[in-house]
Amino acid sequence: MPEKIRVIVNEDRCYLCGGCAGVCPTLAIEVHSSGWEFFQDKCISCRICINACPVGALSAEPLEVSE
């Protein structure tokens, strides 16, 4: 099992270009005109979005497993 992650955005780097939303296989990211939004329940921790971002605005932090 790959490690479960939370994807986080660096808003100062992000251009709201929508690319990460486009490559995400599960619609776990939506890019609204007002901001970037992540849906943890849909994310499968594949990290595709993190590589795809043209400016490196995304990163991952390990998700704490709740008991």
Added chain:
Amino acid sequence: MKEMKYDVVVVGAGIAGPIVARNVAKSGFSVLLIDKKPAIGTPKQCAEGISIKVFDKYDIPYDRRFINREIYGAKLYSPSGYELELRYKEASGVILERKVFDKMLAYYAAKAGADVLARTEALDVIKKNGKVVGIKAKHEDEPVEIYADVVVAADGVESTIARKAGINTYAPPHEFDSSYEYEMLIEGFDPDMIHLWFGNEIAPRGYVWVFPKDEDRANVGIGINSDNPKTAKYYLDKWLRENNIPAKKLLEINVGVVPVGGFVKDLVKDNVLVVGDAARQVNPMHGGGMAEAMEAGTIASKWIVKALEEENLELLKNYTTEWWETDGKRLEKVLKVRRVTEKLTDEDLDLFIQILSGADAEKIAGGDYGEVIKALLKHPKVLLSPRRITLLKELL
């Protein structure tokens, strides 16, 4: 809650959306075109290059307000600096001003009878009995429900609305390019040509481009495979540094991801159609998608009008069939070529650019590459390499 009702609602006013909205409105049906941007076309996510043929073909005025510059050909540069020039006597393409172009396309749609609402974001589809009957949206801070017989997802690479409507637009990560671009002051390049640099160290899978908008101003950008662990920005900044091009006069920074393969199989689900980048309808070789979006929009709108006229939404499916028989077929071939060229080493690129002539390049640009490949296969440096022979033969 505000409610609206149209025959057709189009989500996304890039290239594909306004073409559909304009064509459907011209036939007398009610259409609403929405875009989440407060100013349609802004920010741009594009190098703005397009063939000059599209103006006639898609009935778009050749309006100087959105044409920065006419282009007379292309210059290709190999990793070690060999050059291949393809120059025409007459303008073969233009560099647009997309902020104006996209807005004018929406204006033509509005003039043809469509309603257009900027700063209106589609949030979800409305379903009744499992069928999409409209769109949930937000106009400024006001929620709106837009009911329509036909829903068109022209929402670009994100493809959110298409996917929420149940159309499978998934493409694997390798079928996307990550792009980064500066609109900047730059000197020393023939402003009548577009310039492209290739090389696995320069731009993995893709290329660096200089698309001139002025004598000393250009879109300077890069596209690389989006599953690359390094960013597009990293590679572009590196290229500028290595070529001693100061990045000190930057007028814009443009960012985007481009689908370069993985064309959507079923472009229609019941009464929902997907067009343009949302349907991954982009040239996999160079990542240009404006002409492809226009073509798909034209085919889609033709079948929307027929379906509405004959009150038979089953006819919408013909959009999938016709696209796959025409542009889809062509783009599948281009995708095959891309998969082969992806395997070229820097030495291959040096050699091919060195031994190809302008006339060869012209044939390749026209899609007639069979003859060129056959000629290359006779070249001694190709003959000595079984790997090169295999690669070239894959293209035949």
